Amino acid sequence: MSGTVVDGGLAAAGRVDHAAVARSSRAWGWWxxxxxxxxxxxxxxxxxxxxGLGSPFLFLIGLGVGLGLLVDANQGSQGVDGVPYLVFLAPALAMAGAMQTSSQENTYGVFGGFKWxxxxxxxxxxxxxxxxxxxxFQVAVLVRVLVSLVAFVLVMMLFGIGDPLGALLLLPIGLLMATAVGFAVMSWVSTQTEDRGQxxxxxxxxxxxxxxxxxxxxPLETLPAFLQWIGWISPLWHAAELGRAALYGAPLPAVMLLVHVGYLVLLAAVTCALSIRTFRKRLDK
Incomplete structure (x- = not known):
């Protein structure tokens, strides 16, 4: 495998230095x-x-431009959250796309790595x-997520949505959310031994x-109170709120900034530990 260090490749006697290979694998195995x-x-x-390139166009044109015309006409100059509906919607769509990609890769990719x-x-x-x-595995998933996020940001810049520098901040926000979602999905899928449609x-x-x-x-607050808890525990809501603050300066108190980032980091850390535990149990049998 490329990148393996073998202390010169071959030992003097023409044999691979297996100890060096093992040391390299233990250090760089994740890569x-x-x-x-x-x-x-x-x-x-x-x-x-x-x-990755087509989805942003379709979603932004279909929902942002088409539906946005109706929403903005109904709301007048206020739009949604004080901005045109397309601007309000774009960062959340980018995060939703990242969530879907991370979830799909960690569902069938993880199950396949054990079963198929x-x-x-x-x-x-x-x-x-x-x-x-x-x-x-999660690093590889993030590479794919990054590609889709970059495509979304480029399309947003092409449409002139929000601040260009703020749009770039969607990349680390989306990767953080994709990490949390990815490990959460992985921690459950790795416990499944048979595919019965679940x-x-x-x-x-x-x-x-x-x-x-x-x-x-x-906005989440427009939902009935008995449904708002779904958003509170959703990585997507936390990421979307961070994205809107980055893209067009949506109000975000410092305490809520810490809550959003802290929730995503904590979810990623806990489910990462759970994933490692489950993988160890299954692989060391």
Whole structure:
């Protein structure tokens, strides 16, 4: 695997220095896993690029421009949150796209690594351990998420939506949210040993409801009080609020900034630990 350090490649006797290989794997195992996954993604890179470039256009034109005309006409000069609906909607759509991509990769990619193409077991038979696999896999997912986020930001700049520098801040915000979502999905999927259709539940009963009830298309406070709790526990709502503050300066008290960032970091850390624990149990049997 590229990047492996072998203290000169071959020992004097013409044999590989296995101790050096093991040391390198223990230090850089996460990157070897990420590299393997990124190379595997090449099989669907064309569709990923088309979706990554096409989705922002379709969503922003269909929802932002089409629906936005009706919303802005109804709201007058106030728009939504004091800005045109397209500006209000754009950062939340970018975050929703990142959430969906991270969720999909961590659903079928993780399950496949155990069941359909048991590469995780093969990796675990080397000096690469469960923690390397969990972290490396997530790094590879973030690479794909970054591509989709960059495409979304470029389209936003093309439409002249918000502040260009603020739009760039959507990249780290989206990656943080994708990390939290990715580890959360991974921590559950890694416990599943058979596919009886339950994997599709994540998209239907988690991703879609969170997209609808996280203040994506309208401010969260417009929902009935008994539904607002969905947004409070949703990584998407926290990321969307950060994105709106970055893109057009939506009011965000310092305490809420800490709450949004802290929630995403805490969720990522806890579910990362859970993922490593589950991977270790399954791979070390």
């Amino acid at each position: 070897f896993v990420a590299e393997h996954r990124i190379r595997a993604m090449r099989s669907y890179v064309a569709s990923a690029v088309i979706i 193409f048991p590469m995780f077991f093969a990796m675990n038979g080397t000096p690469i351990g469960p923690a390397h696999i969990v972290l490396g 994997l599709s539940f994540i998209e239907r009963f988690v991703v879609v409801p969170l997209t609808l009830f996280s203040g994506t298309y309208f």
